Amino acid sequence: MDIREFVEANAAEFAAALQEWLAIPSVSADPARHGDVRRSAEWLAAYLGKTGFPVADVWETAGLPAVYAHWPADGEDAPHVLVYGHHDVQPAELADGWDYEPFEPAERDGKIYGRGASDDKGQVLFHALGVRACLAASGATAPPVSITMLIEGEEESGSPNFAGLLTDRRDRLRPDVIVVSDTTMWAADVPSICTGTRGLVDAEITLTGPSHDLHSGSFGGGVPNPLHALAALLAGLHDADGRVTLPGFYDDVIPLSDAERDLLARLPFGEREWLTGAGDSGATYGEAGYTTLERIWARPTAEVNGVWGGHTGPGPKTIIPGQAHAKVSFRLVAAQEPAAVITSLREYIKTFTPNGLVATVTAGHGVRPCRSPIDSPAVAATRRAMERAFGREVLFTREGGSGPEADLAGILGAPLAFLAVGLDADRIHAPNEYVDLSRLLRGAEAAAYLWGELAAGAGTDPW
Incomplete structure (x- = not known):
């Protein structure tokens, strides 16, 4: 037999x-x-x-x-x-x-x-x-x-x-x-x-300004706003070509070979069908110069998973919030190390956080690619x-x-x-x-x- x-x-x-x-x-x-x-x-x-x-x-x-x-x-x-x-x-x-x-x-x-x-x-x-x-x-x-x-x-x-x-x-x-x-x-x-x-590492970012929420009429325009600063930091994680801007982020990335790119291109991939399965998303997005499959499989990413702070209830509340928070995560590819990426994130946050605000980065458990x-x-x-x-x-x-x-x-x-x-x-x-x-x-x-x-x-x- x-x-x-x-x-x-x-x-x-x-x-x-x-x-x-x-x-x-x-x-x-x-x-x-x-x-x-x-x-x-x-x-x-x-x-x-x-x-x-x-x-x-x-x-x-x-x-x-x-x-x-x-x-x-x-x-x-x-x-x-x-x-x-x-x-x-x-x-x-x-x-x-x-x-x-x-x-x-x-x-x-x-x-x-x-x-x-x-x-x-x-x-x-x-x-x-x-x-x-x-x-x-x-x-x-x-x-x-x-x-x-x-x-x-x-x-x-x-x-x-x-x-x-x-x-x-x-x-x-x-x-x-x-x-x-x-x-x-x-x-x-x-x-x-x-x-x-791909590997994974996540972090929570907190920006702290005044010791308590402030009246925006009395203090707006006079002290840094943690939410404004955090929004700018998060927006700055990518450049116009969709590349992650953290210092040294791509230094350890092993690029796809020509043979690997050719083999991925031979897979019967339909972008429209894929977008339907991606929650009916309206368009693809990501790092310039790479296909969708290359981006989601072989390129590292930075994603904002959640942002909060200040007043989010019904009606207006005109304040300068005391704190702003965000959760971010990074998918990693060989041979990136989670700890090195967190070090890079901390360096980026320290460099671009405005004077008068204190930044804290708390890292989660990392998984290597x-x-x-x-x-x-x-x-x-x-x-x-x-x-x-x-x-x-x-x-x-x-x-x-x-x-x-x-x-x-x-x-x-x-x-x-x-x-x-x-x-x-x-x-x-x-x-x-x-x-x-x-x-x-x-x-x-x-x-x-x-x-x-x-x-x-x-x-x-x-x-």
Whole structure:
């Protein structure tokens, strides 16, 4: 039996197991569901043990548990591949606009419905099926590469304890390649590989002037107005070409290569349809000289998320407010560092805040960006595996969101490759999440091919 035949023959069992797992409401953001997150980890460890992993354990963290499973190859020189995903899910309640109970999963018309079906339980589980298919096709008792699955339980809450777990367990993990299955493809008929995710850092800016609100008739025009000054500072974050004006902001940005720009341009992107999905926005906007996809995937940004201060109630109140506030955030691309961007923001605010006002910048938690070069051996092997599974050319994308991938690569010192079959259309993080079962099966098939592709290249390719 070849790989595809095995995957198809075991599709029903796979779908049933996934629905059993989806019924566990592992919402990490809800303290009332933390017991369910633990149940989810225990379920996965037990399932991976039943499917053949010699080691399948629940790993404790300072917060919610992760799952560790390991299946060694027969040969000591075989590459070690770590598969990353997460078993926690976004909050979901019927009252949020769901057409069905989010934790009562069901299969209808070839689709599996339920919170976590695509993000990320379905994409975690296809790896277990892929390992079994690889072994069934080869007749071996161990995979051609050593496989570790590390599935965290706090990704949807910002992975607050994941870096600590990686650091504590680094000597035991030590992968040669990291495979991430927590992203999306371009479309069901346009398979693609993500080659990078943007980082993120946020901050709150406060300008303080007088010790209390002042009468604008008595003091207007005589003392600096914090709201006026803040509006000017925020407007000055971009120049006329949409470029961020913070000092040194672009110094560490790795630009897109000509090959990467060409591959992004080959994606079937329709601007009008994209604008409709962007809240019926009236026009595209951003840094001059770049396409919309390049801007949202491969260029850094500065956004104003909220502004407040002074009088906002009904009717007039003619005052000079004592304070003005704003929340801003920055999406980062390789190789920008969140701390460096905050330092740059503070320098900008200090330079342009008028005399008589005191500026305070409070930074939030930063997430570093990550990047996988399209010509890296790990990405090339993943592309070959996906092309075998889907029977067509696989293109490249990036993602604008942020996750723990940079911590994985940085702490464990291994390159990243993204193998995922989710779609934005799966309604991840939204009501009525679902996934097409046939796509998950192609994911399992691609994973099964990937182990052989990585093993075959181990003797010549420096991971």
